Amino acid sequence: MWLFDRDLWFEIFHTLGKNMFRTFLTMLGVIFAMMILVLLLGSANGMSNGFDKIFAGTASNSLFVWGQRTSEPYKGFERGRRIRYKIEDASILKEQIPEIEVLAPRIELGSHRDIVTVYRKGQTSGSSVYGDYPEIDNITKKKLVEGRFLNDNDIEHSKKVCVIGEETYKLLFEKGEDAIGEDIRINGVFFSVVGIYKPNNNINIDGENAVFIPFTTFQKAFNSGDRMGWMAIAVEPSTKVAVVENQIKAILKNKYDIAPNDERAIGSFDMSEIFNNISAFTNVLKGFSFFVGIFTLLAGVIAISNILLITVKERTKEIGVRRALGATPIVVKRQIVVEAIVLTAFAGLIGFAISVGILAILNSLWGSGDDFPFVNPMVSIPQFGISFLLMVGLSVLIGLLPANRAIKVRPIEALREE
């Protein structure tokens, strides 16, 4: 196998090495092209990773459902009737729609986003107060900075515990004060703090200043009976959220005597739409970078071919001598094609190394920031593999051009004395 012929490689590296400056100039185009490709792809990946980081902890295949006012009269009810869900709806929906993975009912003190004054030792905070089940943590993950989140035990025994937001903590406690185990007062009822969470900067459903207490405790403390404010629902990954959304609405409309064509009585928000939009955006970005990068690479490889064409002209005499000494056309051709491959591959690797270095620097500068979606910008191994193979493949095709030119010159013409 000629590929493993040590002499061929020796001959090629010798030829390239003895013409360092020419070799370097030839490679420059591909070095830059590879850099552009890797930098573009890496940045697109970094952006995609950045978005992933922002949304980490939020179940992407999820929706929220709440009650609004009817907009159509139906079955003797007037329009404008307020829809209030009951806690039993949660189990009905779960039972009837097997695609629901998690259903976390929630109730709020007051109406939506209402603010309740929370007291502690003369300090006050206007906070939203939610009655929640621990399952909510599976849909919108809370980053706890201290303590724990609500658990099943809290629900079972209707414990008077609460998890508060960092903002709430700042308003109710002195700086550095240990809040765990301390009591706060809501509507005259005392709750013991078990955890403090840090709000997610980017997706914020609950508000920054909020207090979470167990759902069952909420029912008893604030006499909410069997009412339920809204539901956070995670749908199994293989099912479209919109499908489940329609099923839920149909069941609820039937149960609460809502006109089938009433679009406003049930409020809902499909989280997966946001995620789909973002991943469509990053995919387009990745595809575009790949496209641009590959064409830049093509231009770089063509530059190599061009310079090889010139060198072949310059080396006409040398090639003539080689052929007079017994180099067959295929040997000459092979040498020039392999020269093209080696140049391209080597240049590609240099460009790759440089751009990976640049990406690493970019990452250390901006990679950890929460506010800018740019995390771990790097190309994946398949991405690198594909572009590298494509590049080498192109260089074979394009190396054939100067190679054919080289053997077209007959040795007698090449050797003709000027």
Next chain:
Amino acid sequence: MIEIKDLHKSYKMGSNSLHVLKGINFSVEEGELVAIMGSSGSGKSTLLNILGMLDGSDSGEYYLDGVPIKDLSEKKAAQYRNKFLGFVFQSFNLINYKSALENVALPLYYQKVGRRERQDKALNYLDRVGLKEWATHLPSELSGGQKQRVAIARAMAAEPKVLLADEPTGALDSKTSYEVMDLIQKINDDGNTILVVTHEKDIAHMCKRIVHLRDGVIVEDTKIEQVRAQEYV
């Protein structure tokens, strides 16, 4: 060794064709040292190119060491050149970025001789032309005479049947020319067959036989008393 019968060759120059070789009959025995003489346009270079398989003939027969040379593919021609022939050119044609040793080793590379053996053989031939100490030098660091000696070593390295020299002294002063001819005579003394194309009378008389070409035919073919170049060095 070389057998040529009724060789014709013409070149097309636009609409009219130029008949360069008009029926050459010619044979060379093993161990001969033949000078091919003629003015420019006599067809001596064309004859050498055909002998060297760098060019094909229109009609006629050519046997080299009993092998018919006719309608060769480029690949076959390259292989025959490598196996049968050694070339020495007027302008040396050394590869300028390769050292003297690497230049000499090049035909052996195309013979697929192993690297170590190649180096040894090349060094041996460099030694025979008296340039062993110059093995690692580039052609640009050598004088004209030294370059031509490297070229001769390169031509000999593949151990060819016939050495073809096209004006080997054309680019050299007379003293160096005689040194090169001395080397060629010594190689001939070892039993190698050599053809030298030249237009210089003194060089031709250092061969053993002179073939005169004029207007594409051989006008004179005589064996002569060889003048040893040694006397002039």
